[in-house]
Amino acid sequence: MPRAGQVKSSGERLSDRIAIGVLTRTFSPELIDEVLASTGRVQQRSRLLPSRVVVYFVLAMCLFFGQGYEEVLRLLTQGLPGQRRWEGAWRVPTSAAIWKARARVGVEPFRALFDRVCRPVATADTAGAFYRRWRLVAVDGTTFDIPDTDSNVDHFGRPGSARGDGRAAYPQARMAVLVECGTHAVFAAAIGPLATHERVLTLDLLPALSPGMLLLADRGFPGYDLWQAARATGADLLWRTRTSSRLPVDAQLPDGSYLSSIASTADHYRRQHAITVRVVEYTIDGSDTVYRLITTILDHAAAPAEDLAALYAQRWEVESTLDELKTHQGGPGMILRSQHPLGVEQELYGLLLSHHAIRTLMHHAAASVEHDPDRMSFTRTLNIVRRQITAQAAFSPQQTRPRDHHNPG
Numbered sequence: 001m002p003r004a005g006q007v008k009s010s011g012e013r014l015s016d017r018i019a020i021g022v023l024t025r026t027f028s029p030e031l032i033d034e035v036l037a038s039t040g041r042v043q044q045r046s047r048l049l050p051s052r053v054v055v056y057f058v059l060a061m062c063l064f065f066g067q068g069y070e071e072v073l074r075l076l077t078q079g080l081p082g083q084r085r086w087e088g089a090w091r092v093p094t095s096a097a098i099w100k101a102r103a104r105v106g107v108e109p110f111r112a113l114f115d116r117v118c119r120p121v122a123t124a125d126t127a128g129a130f131y132r133r134w135r136l137v138a139v140d141g142t143t144f145d146i147p148d149t150d151s152n153v154d155h156f157g158r159p160g161s162a163r164g165d166g167r168a169a170y171p172q173a174r175m176a177v178l179v180e181c182g183t184h185a186v187f188a189a190a191i192g193p194l195a196t197h198e199r200v201l202t203l204d205l206l207p208a209l210s211p212g213m214l215l216l217a218d219r220g221f222p223g224y225d226l227w228q229a230a231r232a233t234g235a236d237l238l239w240r241t242r243t244s245s246r247l248p249v250d251a252q253l254p255d256g257s258y259l260s261s262i263a264s265t266a267d268h269y270r271r272q273h274a275i276t277v278r279v280v281e282y283t284i285d286g287s288d289t290v291y292r293l294i295t296t297i298l299d300h301a302a303a304p305a306e307d308l309a310a311l312y313a314q315r316w317e318v319e320s321t322l323d324e325l326k327t328h329q330g331g332p333g334m335i336l337r338s339q340h341p342l343g344v345e346q347e348l349y350g351l352l353l354s355h356h357a358i359r360t361l362m363h364h365a366a367a368s369v370e371h372d373p374d375r376m377s378f379t380r381t382l383n384i385v386r387r388q389i390t391a392q393a394a395f396s397p398q399q400t401r402p403r404d405h406h407n408p409g
Helices: 022-026 029-038 051-061 069-077 095-105 108-117 150-156 198-203 224-231 305-329 341-368 378-391
Strands: 134-145 172-180 185-193 213-217 236-241 258-262 275-283 290-295
Touching (some): 022 051, 029 051, 029 108, 051 069, 051 108, 051 341, 069 095, 095 341, 108 341, 134 305, 150 172, 150 341, 172 198, 172 305, 172 341, 198 224, 213 305, 224 236, 236 305, 290 305, 305 341, 305 378, 341 378
Parallel strands (some): 134 213, 213 236
Antiparallel strands (some): 134 172, 172 185, 236 290, 258 275, 275 290
């Protein structure tokens, strides 16, 4: 008699036929296999939870943050036992077994999968994604609460608190991201301890920039070294800077902007190695706040000051993207599940990958009706994807080699 989870006629495991809807369309089984092979994470023997299934499980886990491990796996397999070709019932692995499977696969396949798949998705026809010849992208950072374990505290650190003991309830991981403003697609990410400033993490994101992009950033980012490094990618920059920054007027331009220069702290007064920037200053009706932007676009005719002031508002799209990740996918008061640092990083990449799958789906849907993907409901799409996952059971993410029918094992 075949063991639970096996079928005499084909040798497939029930767990091999987990269906994950939009996730398996975005991250094909062949791609998962390539990534597992390239990172050396293909299982060496037959298991109840093969490596490919574990990858898909982590992605699905990041769509069902309110559910436990075993319940997520039940959601992925609930329609399968009714298929007549299956003999016996599949036994849902315990939480401990699932945790061990996650640890076996590790974080490397998820990093590699992110690098392979997560790219800007807008085309020239995507509404709101471009300004003239520039693709609009933005950078920002955030933190995630993680379980209060010794290993998480040692690796990531814990923020201070106004409470009497000066300790916050949870340690936190820090993440910086690059986001395509028009689609909310995250196309670069860096994860580190809480003590690592987001400007430092941003250095790891810069290889994802390229000529033809216009990078927006808030006033927490400007600095000579980071500006130099970002400018060297060939992308153009539009960053807000503090009004207290010393920016002498070198040349007034017809649109009200002016040319100035920035220098390193060590060279601030001599300015021998200063970089020329263009400065745009403006206020918003009803507010006395002065906004000061610096940009690498020195030609006022190529991008008038009024346009740049309006474009800077697109930076809020990265804030909206982080809200989608933390509040809508994760839920209010989200705390990650993982008890160990590598699991935290794996979970964060799973969160980013599942978000990318949803946003890619939204972009395709919007393009089919010439609609701005920015104006579609992320929450409604997320709910559709969740329902789809639990309703499908016809796709096998792993093709196993048929066993000898005379020796079912």
